[in-house]
Amino acid sequence: MLIKRHRGWEIPESNATPEAIFLDRRALIGGAAGLAAGSLIGGRAWAAVESGSYPAPRNESYTLDRAVTPERFSGDYNNFYEFGMSKTVLPAANALKTSPWTLKIDGLVEKPFEVGVDDLIRKIGLEERLYRHRCVEAWSMAVPWTGFPLSKLVALAKPTSGAKYIRFETFMDKAMAPGQRVFYYPWPYTEGLTLAEAGNDLAFVVTGVYGKPLPNQFGAPIRIAVPWKYGFKSAKSIVKVSFTADRPKTFWEGLQSSEYGFWANVNPAVPHPRWSQASERVLGSDQRVPTLIYNGYGEQVAGLYKGLEGERLFV
Numbered sequence: 001m002l003i004k005r006h007r008g009w010e011i012p013e014s015n016a017t018p019e020a021i022f023l024d025r026r027a028l029i030g031g032a033a034g035l036a037a038g039s040l041i042g043g044r045a046w047a048a049v050e051s052g053s054y055p056a057p058r059n060e061s062y063t064l065d066r067a068v069t070p071e072r073f074s075g076d077y078n079n080f081y082e083f084g085m086s087k088t089v090l091p092a093a094n095a096l097k098t099s100p101w102t103l104k105i106d107g108l109v110e111k112p113f114e115v116g117v118d119d120l121i122r123k124i125g126l127e128e129r130l131y132r133h134r135c136v137e138a139w140s141m142a143v144p145w146t147g148f149p150l151s152k153l154v155a156l157a158k159p160t161s162g163a164k165y166i167r168f169e170t171f172m173d174k175a176m177a178p179g180q181r182v183f184y185y186p187w188p189y190t191e192g193l194t195l196a197e198a199g200n201d202l203a204f205v206v207t208g209v210y211g212k213p214l215p216n217q218f219g220a221p222i223r224i225a226v227p228w229k230y231g232f233k234s235a236k237s238i239v240k241v242s243f244t245a246d247r248p249k250t251f252w253e254g255l256q257s258s259e260y261g262f263w264a265n266v267n268p269a270v271p272h273p274r275w276s277q278a279s280e281r282v283l284g285s286d287q288r289v290p291t292l293i294y295n296g297y298g299e300q301v302a303g304l305y306k307g308l309e310g311e312r313l314f315v
């Protein structure tokens with residue numbers, strides 16, 4: 001089947017060879033090449049660095065059981081299908097124009113509205129959290145995200161009583177994102193959560209990483225992080241947040257629901273149909289570590305799934 005052959009992120013880890021082109025932006029910013037750095041990280045990002053909103057204060061309630069993954073590994077091994085199906089999307093993602101960037105809030109809310117990302121950041125404020133990230137392909141990383149709780153965005157949106165789900169939509173621009181010209185994917189990328197999940201403390205809106213605004217390949221200028229679910233739930237470069245009564249059909253679910261469902265909670269005991277989920281390779285090391293139920297966040301999130309045992313919670 002055509003789709004199968006082209007779905008690069010399903011290549012078993014052992015076959016996926018990251019090519020090493022890594023630009024150390026921090027070194028550039030600090031050094032004589034400052035001007036070059038400005039163009040590399042984009043206008044908005046550069047302005048934010050200068051304005052001092054990064055790094056944001058760290059919220060110490062979110063701790064790790066492992067070391068933070070150095071940026072030279074996490075920043076050069078990304079899934080961002082809008083910019084290609086390999087892990088080396090960094091060069092192509094330079095084409096992403098992140099400023100100005102407007103987020104649309106619509107659907108079952110008191111009053112739909114649009115807000116610029118910079119305004120949103122000013123309004124809500126930023127904090128830093130250390131989170132694990134577990135891709136369905138069985139690799140993982142640990143990163144310091146900067147952002148704010150998704151619950152604060154929900155509060156700002158004022159969903160009406162009929163709203164049960166939240167749906168995220170990524171930008172759509174075939175001229176900028178060559179991957180979106182690949183016709184057999186159901187663009188734009190969409191993802192979703194229940195409102196109960198969106199209200200959990202761990203659900204996070206991300207605008208930065210490693211103490212600075214998001215580099216493009218991480219999903220600039222605004223993305224989601226849902227650390228107890230497989231990584232594909234964490235939609236990048238979002239332009240729209242909608243509140244709905246019905247469960248949204250999501251990107252990967254739309255392609256192959258037998259392998260990628262709506263819930264997609266991490267569970268080492270439930271294998272993907274084509275590989276085991278029992279362990280994961282930590283980016284930047286050759287080591288595999290055991291995968292944990294709910295990616296180690298069971299204490300905070302298991303309660304969300306009481307009464308839903310009949311659902312395919314881990315696919």
Ligand SMILES: Nc1nc2c(c(=O)[nH]1)N[C@H]1C(S)=C(S)[C@@H](COP(=O)(O)O)O[C@H]1N2
Nearest residue numbers: 078079080081135170189231232234235236
């Ligand atoms: N719009 C969009 N969001 C996306 C993806 C994508 O291809 N497009 N890939 C997902 C997958 S599979 C993973 S693992 C994470 C990767 O995030 P990272 O590159 O910051 O590690 O982004 C998720 N969000």
Ligand SMILES: [Mo]
Nearest residue numbers: 135136231232
């Ligand atoms: Mo992923």
